[in-house]
Structure formats: C-alpha cells, structure tokens
Amino acid sequence: MTEPPDLSDPELLEQHRQGDERAFGELVRRHRARMWAVAIRVLGDPEEASDALQDAFLSAFRAAHRFRGDSAVTTWLHRIVINACNDRLRRKMVRPHYPSGDGANLDLLAHEHTRGTPNDPASSSDASIDVHDALRQLPEEQRHALILVDMLGYRVDEAATILAIAPGTVKSRCARGRSRLLPYLQHLRNRQPPSDVTSHGGGGKGS
CATH class of the missing domain: 1.10.1740.10 (RNA polymerase sigma factor, region 2, helix turn helix motif)
Incomplete structure (x- = not known):
C-alpha cells in the first residue's frame, strides 16, 4: 500500500x-x-x-x-x-488579543502608521490590535474577503473559490470593507512622531 x-x-x-x-x-x-x-x-x-x-x-x-x-x-x-x-x-463574541507581530498586513491602512517613524514594537502591536478590532466591525462577508486577500495574501480568484463567490464579488467586498475600515483606523494614519506634532505646518483642514 x-x-x-x-x-x-x-x-x-x-x-x-x-x-x-x-x-x-x-x-x-x-x-x-x-x-x-x-x-x-x-x-x-x-x-x-x-x-x-x-x-x-x-x-x-x-x-x-x-x-x-x-x-x-x-x-x-x-x-x-x-x-x-x-x-x-x-x-459568543470573541474579543481578539493578538500577540505582537501577528501580521496585520493591511498595507492600505497599517503601513501608513509605520512609514517614516522609528521602529516601536509596542506601537506596532497596538496598531495590529486596532486593525483587528476594526475588522470585527465589518459585516462577516467583507471581513472574510479582507482577511483572505489583504492579510493572508490569497489572489482574488483563490479567495473567490474558497468563499464560493465570483471574483468580482470578492473585489467589491474588499473595496467596501476597506472603505468602512478607514473611519475606525483614521487615527493610525494621522499619528506622527512627537517632533512633528509640535512643528509648525501648513494649515491643514480644520476639524
């Protein structure tokens, strides 16, 4: 045999x-x-x-x-x-607690936080937790598409096969999911090193 x-x-x-x-x-x-x-x-x-x-x-x-x-x-x-x-x-609701470096690879969102800043493991861990907490706010179908494509690196056609939906549906769910995530993660995009916070910059849009 x-x-x-x-x-x-x-x-x-x-x-x-x-x-x-x-x-x-x-x-x-x-x-x-x-x-x-x-x-x-x-x-x-x-x-x-x-x-x-x-x-x-x-x-x-x-x-x-x-x-x-x-x-x-x-x-x-x-x-x-x-x-x-x-x-x-x-x-039951499961609150995620991710170890440092668990791989929140949503480049559209998380990479903005670390670009041009010193390496800070604690900050990186916080960003990872923030990304995953935000993911939990998404509808199930959008969350799954984003996890497969943006976090696990599957091609759109592979994710479509796994989820038993059309590739175009995967793309639209990812796009809607990313758009819905932005309000939850805007503080990551806006974080700057302390030196920048006190510097005088050109007048940005007021809140």
Missing part, C-alpha cells in the same frame, strides 16, 4: 473514506498551519481559534464522504474552517 505522505490530497481523502486510519492524520499534518492562520485571523483569540480548528477537522473527518472533488481539498478545508469560526463567533 502507498504510504500516506506519498499520496495527493484527493488520494488521502479517498484512502480515509476506505478506512485508512493514517490518511486523514496526514491531511491534517499537511494543512494545519495554513488552516490555523485562517482561524486565528478570523477569531483573534488563540484558544477560540484552536477550538474552531478542532471542530473544523472533526467536521471534515465526518463529512469526507460528501466531498465530490468539485474543488481542491484545501479549498474545501478552508470553507469548513471559516464556517467553524463563524459558528463560534455567533455563539
């Missing part, structure tokens, strides 16, 4: 359906890190993300017989993980 590490994802899933007790474990080993990245960014809380991931893999284990091969196994797993995260969010 072919060893699980030598099998493709669909072959592993088929072996699992046929009763191979090692096959699903190999599938989890291959994709756990990427699925964790999705869960932690959707939920923000490591304990909640861990529980959601466990729920998701259990659901995938039980639902393997329903996988028809219409998409990649990883796409199927992404959907299950996102659904598991949504279930936990609906059961």
Whole structure:
C-alpha cells in the first residue's frame, strides 16, 4: 500500500473514506498551519481559534464522504474552517488579543502608521490590535474577503473559490470593507512622531 505522505490530497481523502486510519492524520499534518492562520485571523483569540480548528477537522473527518472533488481539498478545508469560526463567533463574541507581530498586513491602512517613524514594537502591536478590532466591525462577508486577500495574501480568484463567490464579488467586498475600515483606523494614519506634532505646518483642514 502507498504510504500516506506519498499520496495527493484527493488520494488521502479517498484512502480515509476506505478506512485508512493514517490518511486523514496526514491531511491534517499537511494543512494545519495554513488552516490555523485562517482561524486565528478570523477569531483573534488563540484558544477560540484552536477550538474552531478542532471542530473544523472533526467536521471534515465526518463529512469526507460528501466531498465530490468539485474543488481542491484545501479549498474545501478552508470553507469548513471559516464556517467553524463563524459558528463560534455567533455563539459568543470573541474579543481578539493578538500577540505582537501577528501580521496585520493591511498595507492600505497599517503601513501608513509605520512609514517614516522609528521602529516601536509596542506601537506596532497596538496598531495590529486596532486593525483587528476594526475588522470585527465589518459585516462577516467583507471581513472574510479582507482577511483572505489583504492579510493572508490569497489572489482574488483563490479567495473567490474558497468563499464560493465570483471574483468580482470578492473585489467589491474588499473595496467596501476597506472603505468602512478607514473611519475606525483614521487615527493610525494621522499619528506622527512627537517632533512633528509640535512643528509648525501648513494649515491643514480644520476639524
């Protein structure tokens, strides 16, 4: 019998359906890190993300017989993980607490905060928390599109496949989400080093 590490994802899933007790474990080993990245960014809380991931893999284990091969196994797993995260969010509000450097890579927003300023780990951590808190204010569909495209670096067509929507819908949800985020994060864009605060600048727009 072919060893699980030598099998493709669909072959592993088929072996699992046929009763191979090692096959699903190999599938989890291959994709756990990427699925964790999705869960932690959707939920923000490591304990909640861990529980959601466990729920998701259990659901995938039980639902393997329903996988028809219409998409990649990883796409199927992404959907299950996102659904598991949504279930936990609906059961209770999860306030994210992100460790420093968790990767809030929304360049449109967060990069404005650090450009031209000294490296400040505490400030960077605060910005990360602010970005994720702001994300929680978005409608679910916009938040998911932004997490996949802006934070995890998926192409629009990949995010569209994962979310089972058209690429144009992903683009519009990202655009609406970024627009809605700006009011929450405007203070990040306006932060300046202390020396700039006291300097005399040209008259900006009054508030």
